[in-house]
Amino acid sequence: KAGVTQTPRYLIKTRGQQVTLSCSPISGHRSVSWYQQTPGQGLQFLFEYFSETQRNKGNFPGRFSGRQFSNSRSEMNVSTLELGDSALYLCASSLAGSWTEAFFGQGTRLTVV
Amino acid sequence: TQLLEQSPQFLSIQEGENLTVYCNSSSVFSSLQWYRQEPGEGPVLLVTVVTGGEVKKLKRLTFQFGDARKDSSLHITAAQPGDTGLYLCAGAWSGTASKLTFGTGTRLQVTL
Numbered sequence: 001k002a003g004v005t006q007t008p009r010y011l012i013k014t015r016g017q018q019v020t021l022s023c024s025p026i027s028g029h030r031s032v033s034w035y036q037q038t039p040g041q042g043l044q045f046l047f048e049y050f051s052e053t054q055r056n057k058g059n060f061p062g063r064f065s066g067r068q069f070s071n072s073r074s075e076m077n078v079s080t081l082e083l084g085d086s087a088l089y090l091c092a093s094s095l096a097g098s099w100t101e102a103f104f105g106q107g108t109r110l111t112v113v
Numbered sequence: 114t115q116l117l118e119q120s121p122q123f124l125s126i127q128e129g130e131n132l133t134v135y136c137n138s139s140s141v142f143s144s145l146q147w148y149r150q151e152p153g154e155g156p157v158l159l160v161t162v163v164t165g166g167e168v169k170k171l172k173r174l175t176f177q178f179g180d181a182r183k184d185s186s187l188h189i190t191a192a193q194p195g196d197t198g199l200y201l202c203a204g205a206w207s208g209t210a211s212k213l214t215f216g217t218g219t220r221l222q223v224t225l
Contacts, residue, residue, distance in 0.1 A: 004155070033213070043156075043201065043215040056212045090155050092213075099205050099213055100144045100163065104155030 002027065004093050004105035012111045018079040021108045025072050025093030032074040033102070034066060037088040049074055081112045117204055119216030127224055129191050134219045136202035137184045143205050145185050146213070147176055150199040159187075192223045 005024040013019050025032050034046040045058040049068035066076040072093075078085055088109050092102040118137045126132055136145070144163045148156035160169050162178035162185060169176045173196075175188040189196055202216040 042217045045212050048212060100161050101158055102213060106155050
């Protein structure tokens with residue numbers, strides 16, 4: 001079956017702009033999590049959704065937001081982009097939200113210039 | 114705040130050598146996972162351990178979960194260039210099972 005699909009793969013934005021990233025989980029998976037990966041900080045948890053409800057949120061400013069749709073697809077939005085937002089954004093899905101197994105997409109590489 | 118310490122950060126070895134990567138926390142995990150990540154790709158799950166003292170093998174990779182469920186190790190026997198990559202441990206704790214906390218990673222390079 002198809003894995004986790006993230007679009008787009010690469011994105012270049014200018015400071016101050018906003019961006020929306022998309023994630024389609026594995027079919028049947030109801031939980032989606034988002035992570036930011038940078039060389040200095042590693043993988044940092046952004047937020048997690050289960051059945052359209054945000055269950056957990058990491059320590060990121062309010063400029064980072066997300067949502068999950070009834071078909072489990074998820075989007076994350078970053079407003080007023082800063083240079084420091086340049087990173088690989090990873091989405092992971094899990095079958096029932098217990099996160100004993102997480103399946104990651106290939107990520108979206110965001111570059112802010 | 115639960116923290117996950119992973120060591121070493123970097124490892125450069127020759128083909129055929131053995132190596133061990135460690136993952137430690139001061140808190141008890143409800144589950145712990147190991148991933149491998151290639152450049153520009155997402156992490157790929159290697160194994161999940163949930164029971165204290167558990168040992169799992171995946172070909173030349175051996176994963177151990179500490180008896181107290183606060184630490185884990187990944188041992189690779191006779192490393193090959195194909196083992197090159199970033200190895201990440203990730204833990205979940207009771208009460209925050211919906212959130213995985215990742216270690217900083219071990220970057221492994223295996224040369225001929």
